[in-house]
Amino acid sequence: MSKYIEDGLNDGGPVAAINVTSLVDVMFCLLIMFMVSTPLMTPKEDVDLVVPKAKANVIEEAEFELSVISVDAKGQVFMGSTPLSPEPDKMASELSANEKLKTDGRAFIQGDINVPYEKVLDVLVALRKAGVEKIGFITDPNFKKGT
Numbered sequence: 001m002s003k004y005i006e007d008g009l010n011d012g013g014p015v016a017a018i019n020v021t022s023l024v025d026v027m028f029c030l031l032i033m034f035m036v037s038t039p040l041m042t043p044k045e046d047v048d049l050v051v052p053k054a055k056a057n058v059i060e061e062a063e064f065e066l067s068v069i070s071v072d073a074k075g076q077v078f079m080g081s082t083p084l085s086p087e088p089d090k091m092a093s094e095l096s097a098n099e100k101l102k103t104d105g106r107a108f109i110q111g112d113i114n115v116p117y118e119k120v121l122d123v124l125v126a127l128r129k130a131g132v133e134k135i136g137f138i139t140d141p142n143f144k145k146g147t
Contacts, residue, residue, distance in 0.1 A: 073112040075119045088122045092129035110138035
């Protein structure tokens with residue numbers, strides 16, 4: 001740089017510095033617009049969902065004990081009637097020890113209507129880590145349409 005530019009003096013020639021003042025103004029305006037519009041995009045109230053019921057075939061007791069993972073309203077996970085670990089990694093190792101799950105490659109999940117969705121996701125993750133490829137959901141076998 002020349003001595004004149006460093007001292008703030010300019011001899012009338014071109015200046016080799018970038019003026020970013022206008023860019024800062026544009027970015028500041030965009031920031032303000034995003035800050036104002038973001039709260040308007042969030043939903044005002046929670047969405048209530050009612051999980052639908054469907055008619056299905058009854059599962060035999062032997063198959064229930066060996067390939068159905070249940071999640072109760074408290075979030076406790078069971079394989080048939082045997083409790084499983086609540087942590088997905090430990091649950092995956094427990095599920096991978098089940099020979100029926102390994103040979104069939106399928107499992108069923110039944111969850112209480114009041115169970116937190118995160119618990120069902122934990123079971124899904126554990127089943128995928130255990131190598132189960134086909135996962136189904138159990139519905140109410142006594143369900144009648146229109147009730």
